[in-house]
Amino acid sequence: MKAWFRRSGLENGKVGILRTAGGTPPGQPAGPSDFAQGRRWRYGEELMRALASRMSVMSGEGALSVFARAKELEKQGRSIIHLELGEPDFHSSATVNEAAKRALDEGKDRYCAVAGVPALREELAVYLRDTRNLHVSPENIVIAPGCKVALFMALMALVDAGDEVLYPQPGFPGFLSIILGMGGVAVPFELSGRNHFQPDPEEITAKITPRTKALITNSPSNPIGTVYTDAVQRRIAELAVEHDLLVLSDEIYARIIYGGKYVSMMSYPGMEERTLVLDGFSKSFAMTGWRLGYVVAPPPVVPALEMLAINSYTCVSEFLQYAAIEALKDREGATPRMVREFAGRRAQFVRDLNRVPGFRCALPEGAFYAWVNVADTGISAEELCRILLEEAGVAAIPGAAFGPSGAEFVRFSFASSTANLKEAVERILRVSKAWQSTTARSAEKVY
Numbered sequence: 292m293k294a295w296f297r298r299s300g301l302e303n304g305k306v307g308i309l310r311t312a313g314g315t316p317p318g319q320p321a322g323p324s325d326f327a328q329g330r331r332w333r334y335g336e337e338l339m340r341a342l343a344s345r346m347s348v349m350s351g352e353g354a355l356s357v358f359a360r361a362k363e364l365e366k367q368g369r370s371i372i373h374l375e376l377g378e379p380d381f382h383s384s385a386t387v388n389e390a391a392k393r394a395l396d397e398g399k400d401r402y403c404a405v406a407g408v409p410a411l412r413e414e415l416a417v418y419l420r421d422t423r424n425l426h427v428s429p430e431n432i433v434i435a436p437g438c439k440v441a442l443f444m445a446l447m448a449l450v451d452a453g454d455e456v457l458y459p460q461p462g463f464p465g466f467l468s469i470i471l472g473m474g475g476v477a478v479p480f481e482l483s484g485r486n487h488f489q490p491d492p493e494e495i496t497a498k499i500t501p502r503t504k505a506l507i508t509n510s511p512s513n514p515i516g517t518v519y520t521d522a523v524q525r526r527i528a529e530l531a532v533e534h535d536l537l538v539l540s541d542e543i544y545a546r547i548i549y550g551g552k553y554v555s556m557m558s559y560p561g562m563e564e565r566t567l568v569l570d571g572f573s574k575s576f577a578m579t580g581w582r583l584g585y586v587v588a589p590p591p592v593v594p595a596l597e598m599l600a601i602n603s604y605t606c607v608s609e610f611l612q613y614a615a616i617e618a619l620k621d622r623e624g625a626t627p628r629m630v631r632e633f634a635g636r637r638a639q640f641v642r643d644l645n646r647v648p649g650f651r652c653a654l655p656e657g658a659f660y661a662w663v664n665v666a667d668t669g670i671s672a673e674e675l676c677r678i679l680l681e682e683a684g685v686a687a688i689p690g691a692a693f694g695p696s697g698a699e700f701v702r703f704s705f706a707s708s709t710a711n712l713k714e715a716v717e718r719i720l721r722v723s724k725a726w727q728s729t730t731a732r733s734a735e736k737v738y
């Protein structure tokens with residue numbers, strides 16, 4: 292396979308034709324595909340046809356491409372304030388790191404249970420009871436290498452070609468990309484400022500068809516920070532029961548809320564049997580690089596998730612799982628401390644952003660993103676982000692990266708130090724003359 296790719300030039304990162312001569316590529320079984328039929332692919336033509344069609348419908352993440360450009364500028368010696376990635380500026384706590392080292396010293400470096408080590412699944416069940424009032428059995432939990440993989444597996448396990456999946460828009464780019472990658476039909480429901488960025492159950496109702504299989508919720512939401520209200524969640528749950536839908540509830544920001552108690556979609560009547568909770572350690576425990584996530588699934592779905600694990604990553608690193616137990620046990624420590632810190636930054640950063648000509652930003656209720664309406668700057672969010680990055684050294688993401696309804700917005704992460712956030716707004720103010728001439732700032736702020 293390797294030699295084959297080398298011959299095609301793909302190893303050098305070139306996008307092009309994968310095959311220069313007829314015949315089946317080494318290592319490929321003969322089959323009905325164009326490859327196996329010995330068709331000729333000429334370099335530079337028939338671009339991408341050699342790849343599975345799903346590759347043309349999947350997409351990357353705006354955050355990662357802005358990050359790449361920001362890194363390039365840094366290499367050139369520029370100072371960049373990184374507000375593009377959804378990554379806490381905290382690290383895993385010392386007790387968690389110690390536990391990882393201890394686990395390694397104890398020889399916990401083996402293949403282990405496919406669904407995750409029993410001790411972690413048991414601790415997760417207790418954690419979800421204490422922090423989310425969910426009563427789930429450890430047998431219903433499958434550990435995955437990251438919440439994104441959890442989402443990927445859940446959609447792979449559930450979505451057949453042509454199945455419709457409702458998802459929030461603007462939303463985490465993985466929702467749309469993975470639905471499409473699985474051959475599903477992605478049906479967005481809007482989180483609009485007109486509706487306080489809440490899902491509109493009437494819109495959802497209107498979009499349910501006999502082909503609707505599942506609905507994705509994400510509260511608190513990325514990129515907006517909306518915490519779905521009880522009334523909205525209750526209505527979504529009723530619709531799910533009425534239309535026999537599965538709900539994939541991405542709860543990765545559940546612990547990062549600024550007031551109130553978190554209510555999981557799984558806790559509404561009739562939802563236990565049809566909800567898959569997707570979560571992980573990246574945000575709540577500032578463990579992005581550990582790649583640890585999990586799915587809580589109804590019993591019939593669990594073997595399917597295990598099957599996908601067996602066919603892909605086999606099991607999540609054993610010593611990481613033991614260390615994760617320590618993170619979960621620390622209910623009152625690291626996470627609430629981090630959230631208190633975020634709360635202070637949220638107040639300050641949103642207040643400061645609203646001082647920038649043409650910027651309008653409401654206080655997010657959860658997560659750590661400021662979702663800023665920049666329509667009044669008179670320039671596009673893309674142009675604005677370009678100016679911010681290239682001229683001010685502030686990396687942020689144009690809202691369209693999260694779906695077309697995000698076109699007039701920019702997402703800034705405030706998971707950065709208070710000093711960085713202050714400096715970022717100062718830099719933005721300094722370059723704001725670039726759009727001030729076109730700014731028609733509305734007297735009354737409507738988000």
Ligand code: PMP
Pocket residue numbers: 377436437438439440463509512513541543570571572573579582583584
């Ligand atoms: N879901 C949402 C809503 C997210 O914002 C993210 C990360 N940005 C993920 C899933 C992926 O999390 P992980 O790092 O655990 O894969």
